[in-house]
Amino acid sequence: MIKLTVKDLFEKKGKQKLTELYVTNSLEAHASEQAGIDIIIVSFNKDTLRTGVPTNRWFRDAHISDIRNAAPNTFMIYGLGQLPSKEKAIEAALIARDNGADAVYCGNSPAYIEALRNEGLPAVSHIGLIPYKSTWTGGFKAVGKDAESAFKVYQDALAYDSAGAIGLEVECVPDRVAEIITKKVDLLTLSMGSGPKCDVEFLFIQDVIGTNTDRVPKHAKVFKDTNKSYDNLLNDTVEGLKKFVNDVNSKEFPTPKNIVGIEDNEYEKFLNKIG
Numbered sequence: 001m002i003k004l005t006v007k008d009l010f011e012k013k014g015k016q017k018l019t020e021l022y023v024t025n026s027l028e029a030h031a032s033e034q035a036g037i038d039i040i041i042v043s044f045n046k047d048t049l050r051t052g053v054p055t056n057r058w059f060r061d062a063h064i065s066d067i068r069n070a071a072p073n074t075f076m077i078y079g080l081g082q083l084p085s086k087e088k089a090i091e092a093a094l095i096a097r098d099n100g101a102d103a104v105y106c107g108n109s110p111a112y113i114e115a116l117r118n119e120g121l122p123a124v125s126h127i128g129l130i131p132y133k134s135t136w137t138g139g140f141k142a143v144g145k146d147a148e149s150a151f152k153v154y155q156d157a158l159a160y161d162s163a164g165a166i167g168l169e170v171e172c173v174p175d176r177v178a179e180i181i182t183k184k185v186d187l188l189t190l191s192m193g194s195g196p197k198c199d200v201e202f203l204f205i206q207d208v209i210g211t212n213t214d215r216v217p218k219h220a221k222v223f224k225d226t227n228k229s230y231d232n233l234l235n236d237t238v239e240g241l242k243k244f245v246n247d248v249n250s251k252e253f254p255t256p257k258n259i260v261g262i263e264d265n266e267y268e269k270f271l272n273k274i275g
Helices: 006-012 026-035 064-070 086-098 110-118 131-137 147-163 175-184 205-209 230-249 264-274
Strands: 018-022 039-042 075-081 103-106 123-128 167-171 188-192 200-204
Touching: 018 205, 018 230, 026 039, 026 064, 026 230, 039 064, 064 075, 075 086, 086 103, 086 110, 103 110, 110 123, 110 147, 123 147, 147 167, 147 175, 147 264, 175 188, 175 264, 200 205, 205 230
Parallel strands: 018 039, 018 200, 039 075, 075 103, 103 123, 123 167, 167 188, 188 200
Antiparallel strands: none
16 A cells, blocks of 8 residues: 555545545554555644653554554544644644644634645645534534525635645535535545545544444444454454445445435525525
């Protein structure tokens, strides 16, 4: 397996559907690479960008370099969250890059993405349902189901594209709106519950392998329940992830029940707004 570059990712847009998983430890990262996942994203609490607290080979409050070592040939995004200044974002992104990250996730405005791009630091951001900003969109629910909110999501996508983002998480946006956005931007669209027409199918690994102890979200599917088979955890995890990859490639996932819809009349209004 040869690790993809940013250039490779752009060349695959519109030609090959990619897969992405959010992982939390070295085992999940290693299993993702063994299963052929194209992209992983990882983030940690506290200051684990600089220091890690190892406990054993797989399960740890891992340093970013541990994830890199576990999946050396997988494109890795490091999640910065939101930063208080552009200077802090650049500093954190430089540290992430020096520890093996291929890109960073930055939840700030397009101005921050532009600042990172100007320093040659690839960044992705987020539109639609953004959990830590969800108070602005009415809580934890789909965004863009009427023409006005769909147009706002569309404008946000164009702004991040103009700023030089390499990708956008498109979370819980109606599939037809996400499809329009994907066609209009140069960046990669990373679908989390936004339908099969985005460039990348993105899920949390816990939702794929059945280790999520909470309710599995609408846009996810358990491909392998590993809670019952810890003796063979790695093999079972790889098996489940391979099924995720296969189902994405064969277009068996996502299905209509995993997708947010938009009423026809609101979709027509949205199309009229964007011309």
